[in-house]
Amino acid sequence: MTPGMNGPDPAAKAPETLLLPRRLRAPEVPGLFREVQRRAEEGPLTLDFREVEEFDSSALALVNLVRRLFPGVEAVNMKGALARAGESFIERPRPAEPGPAGRGWGLGRFFGGVTDAFLLRVKAVGRFLAMFGDEIYHLGVYLRERKGVYPGETWNQLYFMGYRSFPIVCLLIFLVGVTISITSVEQLSLFGADVYIADLVGLAMLKELVPLMTGIILAGKVGAAITAELSSMVVLEEVDALRTMGVVPEKYLMVPRLLAITMAVPLLVAMADIVGIFGGVLVARLTFGMAPSAFLDQMMNSVGWSDFAWGLIKTVVFGWAVVVGSGYKGLTVGRSAEEVGRATTESVVLSITLIVLIDCVFAFILY
Amino acid sequence: MDIIETRELAVGYGDVRVLDELDLAIPAGRISVVLGVSGSGKSTLLKTLAGLMPPLGGEVRFAGAPVDYYSEASLRTLYGKVGVLYQGGALLNSLTLAENVALPVRMQFPEMPLGVVEDMVHSALAQVGLASSAGKHPAELSGGMKKRGALARALILDPEVVFCDEPSSGLDPITSASLDDLLLSVKETFGMTLVVVTHELRSIERVADRVFVLNDGRLHFCGESADLVASEDGFIKTFFLRKDGHDDT
Numbered sequence A: 001m002t003p004g005m006n007g008p009d010p011a012a013k014a015p016e017t018l019l020l021p022r023r024l025r026a027p028e029v030p031g032l033f034r035e036v037q038r039r040a041e042e043g044p045l046t047l048d049f050r051e052v053e054e055f056d057s058s059a060l061a062l063v064n065l066v067r068r069l070f071p072g073v074e075a076v077n078m079k080g081a082l083a084r085a086g087e088s089f090i091e092r093p094r095p096a097e098p099g100p101a102g103r104g105w106g107l108g109r110f111f112g113g114v115t116d117a118f119l120l121r122v123k124a125v126g127r128f129l130a131m132f133g134d135e136i137y138h139l140g141v142y143l144r145e146r147k148g149v150y151p152g153e154t155w156n157q158l159y160f161m162g163y164r165s166f167p168i169v170c171l172l173i174f175l176v177g178v179t180i181s182i183t184s185v186e187q188l189s190l191f192g193a194d195v196y197i198a199d200l201v202g203l204a205m206l207k208e209l210v211p212l213m214t215g216i217i218l219a220g221k222v223g224a225a226i227t228a229e230l231s232s233m234v235v236l237e238e239v240d241a242l243r244t245m246g247v248v249p250e251k252y253l254m255v256p257r258l259l260a261i262t263m264a265v266p267l268l269v270a271m272a273d274i275v276g277i278f279g280g281v282l283v284a285r286l287t288f289g290m291a292p293s294a295f296l297d298q299m300m301n302s303v304g305w306s307d308f309a310w311g312l313i314k315t316v317v318f319g320w321a322v323v324v325g326s327g328y329k330g331l332t333v334g335r336s337a338e339e340v341g342r343a344t345t346e347s348v349v350l351s352i353t354l355i356v357l358i359d360c361v362f363a364f365i366l367y
Numbered sequence B: 001m002d003i004i005e006t007r008e009l010a011v012g013y014g015d016v017r018v019l020d021e022l023d024l025a026i027p028a029g030r031i032s033v034v035l036g037v038s039g040s041g042k043s044t045l046l047k048t049l050a051g052l053m054p055p056l057g058g059e060v061r062f063a064g065a066p067v068d069y070y071s072e073a074s075l076r077t078l079y080g081k082v083g084v085l086y087q088g089g090a091l092l093n094s095l096t097l098a099e100n101v102a103l104p105v106r107m108q109f110p111e112m113p114l115g116v117v118e119d120m121v122h123s124a125l126a127q128v129g130l131a132s133s134a135g136k137h138p139a140e141l142s143g144g145m146k147k148r149g150a151l152a153r154a155l156i157l158d159p160e161v162v163f164c165d166e167p168s169s170g171l172d173p174i175t176s177a178s179l180d181d182l183l184l185s186v187k188e189t190f191g192m193t194l195v196v197v198t199h200e201l202r203s204i205e206r207v208a209d210r211v212f213v214l215n216d217g218r219l220h221f222c223g224e225s226a227d228l229v230a231s232e233d234g235f236i237k238t239f240f241l242r243k244d245g246h247d248d249t
């Protein structure tokens, strides 16, 4: 044992004794560590292991850590493996940051009979809705307790969903903006109403095209990636492994993705709105020389903040549908590599279907 | 003492009973080996005993108490007492080896001081001889290293029972023998109970205290490994003559 000398108060104060409990296992270790930390700062401390009968590797690790951090703390009455703990550990460097990956293999399976197929569909819809409810629950619990999710995972996902989707979303929306402007300018000029191009592009972009295009790009890029990753985790038994580690996979895997999409979508939509309208401005300027400022003034006549807000809210809901839909497809995959591929294509179809359905519902609500 | 007992246990998927009428007794602090041809339901049995899928009938008792597969609390308790070494290792690809091994601690005890977690991980990895690969991702590890890493992860919270699904499949004889040594040392040092699926007669003779042979949806044989080797049973004899130690499911 290392003899200690740098306690915070090395005055001639008799060391206090902390009698450790009989049971010293992982559930007790965090609290005990806090206590040791507090008391070690107050003055010299002796840890008495006399009573300890039940311990595990976290207790050994605790002993080791305390020795390293608080050389002034003495340990007495250690027996057997506990006494040897100090020798069996070596310092090690911190591990590097994680990065995503995934693959799969396995067997095949098939479904027979039309009725069976129909019943399976009904069951699948039920399971999907149940999962949707569960995810909302997990998200709520996570926001309150901050437990059960890998630290930093939300930021990894945000990087992937937001930053990596950014260029493609901007490029496509710009092209869509240019395309609808060119098409509409031609029609509008027949009535001498070219200036209304601004209203048209503004409304169409904010309320319909940006949400829909962003949703579809997310379905193809983010949704497909989620399904591929989660389904290969299922096939490789990683999801089972999480469960036996006491982790709830539906929470561990889905909550960071839901949080990330919720943060990524507003950024994407705001950028896409600007870029799409810029496409309109450009076309109006090049075809009939409309000044950008005139375009924006004209647009502001008919487009309000609420249009922007609704478009944004709608896209956030699309994003949730994509994440939950593709997560559902990923986690309910069968056992083989072929199913990983099939689940991935099905996930894109499911996401786009959900987006169109939700868009329809919004149309009824809003108009 | 038997740590796991099953009565009339039936396991399978949906309506398909893969195994039925199982009365098993897994002795505490010993290594039990489960044997059977590919597709005989060994993995299914292990998953059921580990609480990953509900049985289709019968009862599982863990340390004397019946497991309620439909109660989250009961399953949570069970997960806290078992560790599983999956067939392919099932290390999470997105995390490094050390992060994988730390995962059960960080998820179950989020307040555990990081220094304690690091020491636990380091000693678990040292135990399986992987301390120097801590920072690597699973993709950079060989098959045998993945399995040993997965074993470290299964052991880190000192479970009472460790289930190992074909720990030596796909490994060369030397690596597989060293894995056997590891299992033996786990049993001897920590007094853990191990339930191991394997096909290799050599490793059965070395590690098994009790052997369960599954065949045709039933428990075909149960006894000491010496009894197994001496058995005149037709199925058991062909099993070892035909088997070459590989399985693909």
Ligand SMILES: Nc1ncnc2c1ncn2[C@@H]1O[C@H](COP(=O)(O)OP(=O)(O)O)[C@@H](O)[C@H]1O
Binding pocket: A335, B013, B018, B036, B037, B038, B039, B040, B041, B042, B043, B044, B045, B249
């Ligand atoms: N997820 C599943 N759904 C339906 N049937 C399955 C599933 N997993 C395995 N099976 C079937 O259950 C039987 C037992 O499989 P398994 O327990 O993996 O066998 P073993 O591990 O002994 O090779 C096999 O017939 C297999 O096809």
Ligand SMILES: [Mg+2]
Binding pocket: B042, B043, B044, B087, B165, B249
């Ligand atoms: Mg198997």
